[in-house]
Amino acid sequence: MRIGELAEAVGVSTRAVRHYHRIGLLPEPPRRINGYRTYGVRDVLRLARVRRLTELGLSLDEAADVLADDEGRELGEILAEIDADLARQEVEIRRRRERLAELLRRAADGPLDADDAVSVPTAELLDRMTTAFPGSDAARRDREFLALLDTSGAAALVAEQYREVLHDPEVVARTAELYRRFDELATRSVDDPDVTELARDFAAAVPAELVTGIDPGLDLDAHPFAAAFLRDLAPAQAEAVRRVYGIWSGR
Template sequence: MRIGELAALVGVSTRAVRHYHHLGLLPEPHRLGNGYRAYRLRDAVLLARIRRLAELGLALDEIRDILGDAQGRELREVLEELDADLARQQEALATRRQRLATLLAEADLDVDSTVPEPVRRIVGFDVRNLVSLALWVAGRRHGVPRGGTAVPYTGPQAGMTVVLLVVMVIEMVAVEILLRGLGAPVALRTLLLVLEGYGILTVLSVVAAIVTRPHVITADEVRIRYGAFFDLRVPRRLIAEVRQIRRYDESGTVRVDGERLAVAVGAQTNLLLELTEPVTATRPLGRRAEVRTVRFFADDPAPALAALHQRLKPVSPGPAPAS
């Protein structure tokens, strides 16, 4: 058979036959004296196999591997193995689709649900700190309603923070002078300046959050905070006792020990709330705890105590009506 006859018999183009020859899928046949290829029946069978495998969606490299493994075997045997392999792939796809259906059936499909909570909270800290910096510049406070009592807690760390900022500014200037003297590239100096400046901005924004987000006492609740990192709301109806304390040995800023919570500033707390039932406190990175006792710090505990005691006073009954 000539190449045109072979192509017509199998149902492919002569160009496809030549391409299969070029790739080594179809061996070159014997050539006649005039140079024409002379195909035999076995060439037609092999070309038919190639066509059938290609129609199944296999790549030509995969077909080459299958034909290499299938030498001496019948086409049915090769196709049966291929069918079993496709069945395994179909089963794997069905399993993946089942998992996807389970995910789609969940109520919470928010993109944030795929991000670990500690990461989301850290990003939230940065955003709230920058907002607090804008509030500080504008001379405003966050979350202090009309009639509420703001209770600042900046005192013990104010001096240390000022020293830290001064040191950071001096360090930034000193590094810039040193790098200029060493002839460092402008790109390197700019990068270091940006990093140092961002560090200073971060410290300033943390300070701003502490200043603009004080503790708050209202008729309905006591809100205990530490900058943008911690926020606990205690309903007034749950407060059984309020008293002043003096502790200078607190470890950490927000610490839970059993059902006792401490929100310290400079290792200090000076106010204590005893609750009639536990409230849920969420620590900075998202861990939650049930607490019945809350210790926290106020720059001046006297106004806070007065406001708390005022809120806790029972309402005196009026005079009895005349009979």
């Protein structure tokens, strides 16, 4: 049996057979005098097993384990792992479809932008912030930062903390004032007294739950992301952020 006949018998490509030879998954028979490889029934059976196992979701390495004579993992163990992984994928797919359905409903009311693809709790928080603090550059940066945090799920705590407080007119007014003062620092010098005053007021306004566990030894200017964030600010604003972090970390 030639390589093309072997591949046809099992329903794979000759390229796949040659790849299995290269990685040692399928033993390569010696070439005959005419230069051709000749395959037997055992090769057909092994190749068929490889195809069945990979169709079940096993990687080629896992298929090799199963087919090993004495050292391989039990097929039942690997299949159980695959089943568990498929179950997790089903949950994730269901969650994604629910989010897509929500975005499609919102798209019916008007155009979406890139940050609308965040999770529902974060999207609700961003909407409330847009309504509560229109025109503030500081609020805009915070919305962008929350959208970024959403990729790791870290924004969930923030969304939970602020979901209700942004309905409180007094809290909204105090926060809007902090944003206004921060925006004004864009034209101030680093040694302006408002830098220290704003840092103190801002640090006190943030719920303690959001700053517990921060690294007191972290140097913001040495951290790649924090340093990039500070460079995007005016000098006085960046200094205010450093001082806020110093207050939170007890320095």
